[in-house]
Every structure is written in structure tokens, then in C-alpha cells.
Amino acid sequence: MTNKQDFSKEVLAGYLDHAVLDPSFTRTQLKDNIMIGVDYGCKSVCVNPDAIEIAKDCIQGSHTLLCVVCDFPFGSSHTPSKLAQAQAIIDQGDIFEIDMVANYGKIKGGEYDDVIDEIKQMSQLCHQNHVGLKVIVETDALTQEEIKQAVRCCILGQADFIKTSTGYFKGEHNVGASLEVIDLIMKEAQGKIKVKASGCVRSKERLIDLINLGIDRAGVGCSSTKKILDEAYE
Numbered sequence: 359m360t361n362k363q364d365f366s367k368e369v370l371a372g373y374l375d376h377a378v379l380d381p382s383f384t385r386t387q388l389k390d391n392i393m394i395g396v397d398y399g400c401k402s403v404c405v406n407p408d409a410i411e412i413a414k415d416c417i418q419g420s421h422t423l424l425c426v427v428c429d430f431p432f433g434s435s436h437t438p439s440k441l442a443q444a445q446a447i448i449d450q451g452d453i454f455e456i457d458m459v460a461n462y463g464k465i466k467g468g469e470y471d472d473v474i475d476e477i478k479q480m481s482q483l484c485h486q487n488h489v490g491l492k493v494i495v496e497t498d499a500l501t502q503e504e505i506k507q508a509v510r511c512c513i514l515g516q517a518d519f520i521k522t523s524t525g526y527f528k529g530e531h532n533v534g535a536s537l538e539v540i541d542l543i544m545k546e547a548q549g550k551i552k553v554k555a556s557g558c559v560r561s562k563e564r565l566i567d568l569i570n571l572g573i574d575r576a577g578v579g580c581s582s583t584k585k586i587l588d589e590a591y592e
């Protein structure tokens with residue numbers, strides 16, 4: 359357990375993948391929001407495919423990397439669509455990671471072979487192009503047992519990360535990356551896959567708790583970056 363005072367704003371920013379995914383954003387809002395991640399020194403920014411060129415301009419000359427979501431936020435496109443979108447994203451160049459939404463209806467329905475096969479095909483495409491793959495499994499839609507199966511699918515599909523949430527799922531009791539969910543995933547993963555906590559991370563305290571659970575660099579996805587890092591100055 360690291361002492362809470364040991365985290366500078368810069369260190370905390372290194373854990374953040376700053377999410378700029380609101381589909382209602384105008385071009386100006388996209389730029390302004392991406393620049394928050396760049397100016398605060400976040401490890402990466404995470405954008406929709408249509409914002410790639412704006413994001414590339416924003417991160418130029420900085421250390422901030424570019425993540426792009428694929429089949430966001432539902433994950434219910436068929437595999438060839440996901441592969442085609444991933445290829446189109448990769449073709450734009452300078453992509454650090456792709457965050458793909460898994461077909462979590464299939465996880466709930468026990469169609470694990472299909473889920474694994476899709477993740478495997480996406481991993482191969484990404485890795486051939488030196489791009490990392492995170493798989494969003496939308497944990498708020500899953501039971502604890504389904505979350506364990508989702509971890510297994512992501513490991514067998516050779517993804518780099520399993521990621522909890524899109525931030526856009528409308529359930530009755532959304533908790534996103536709660537400490538309980540991350541602990542469950544960590545125990546099931548046993549170090550065989552990295553874990554990205556995303557969704558409902560809204561405070562510096564929660565970020566530090568996640569880091570103390572063993573979250574990796576760039577392993578926290580959140581849209582509340584400014585609020586969290588401003589708290590780090592207080």
C-alpha cells in the first residue's frame with residue numbers, strides 16, 4: 359500500500375487514459391476536452407474514431423498517447439465489422455491502443471467460443487500492427503459469475519487488457535470500476551491480463567485506491583480527469 363501523500367499530480371496523470379467519448383461534442387469541444395488530457399500530462403487520451411485527426415493534432419509534441427474505441431458503446435456489431443473498423447483506425451497511424459467493446463450479450467448467453475474467437479482475431483490484427491488491445495466487457499451488465507467468464511475470454515483471446523465499462527451503459531445501479539469489481543477481476547486474472555478500471559472514477563481518492571489494488575499505468579479510464587487532478591493540487 360503506497361502512502362496517499364506519495365502521489366504527485368504527474369504520477370497520478372500517468373495512470374489516466376483521459377476519455378473524450380461524448381458523441382454530442384462539437385469539434386471545438388472535442389479539441390478542448392482532448393487538450394485537458396494533454397495539458398495535465400495524461401498517459402493517453404481515448405477518443406471515438408471520428409476524432410482521431412483532431413486528437414493527433416492535439417497530442418503532437420507531447421508524451422500523451424492515442425487510444426481509440428472500436429464498436430463503441432454497444433459491442434454488438436458482427437466480427438467482420440469490428441475488424442474493418444479496427445483496420446481503418448490503425449490505417450490512420452500513430453495509434454497506441456484500441457479499446458474494443460466485447461459482445462457482452464454473448465458473454466451473458468454463454469457463447470464463449472464466439473467471444474474468444476472475436477477477441478483473438480482483433481488481438482492478432484492489433485498486435486500485427488504494434489497496437490495494444492483492450493476489451494471492454496461492460497461489467498455493470500454482468501453478474502459476478504459472468505465477469506469471471508469475461509476475464510477468461512479476454513485471457514484466451516490474448517487481449518492486453520480487460521476493461522470494465524464504456525461509461526454509457528444504462529443499468530439500474532451502475533457502479534463502473536468499483537473496488538469490489540476490480541478486486542474480483544484481479545483475483546480471477548491472476549496477472550495473466552492487465553486490468554483497466556473505467557467508469558464512475560470521479561475522485562483522487564478512488565484513483566489512489568485503484569492504484570493500490572494494482573492497476574497499471576494508463577489503467578484508469580475516466581472523463582473526470584480535470585476534477586481528479588485539480589484535487590491533487592489541493
Ligand SMILES: O=C[C@H](O)COP(=O)(O)O
Nearest residue numbers: 525556557558579580581
Ligand atoms: O473510459 C471510458 C469511460 O467513458 C469513462 O467513464 P466515465 O465517464 O464514467 O469516467
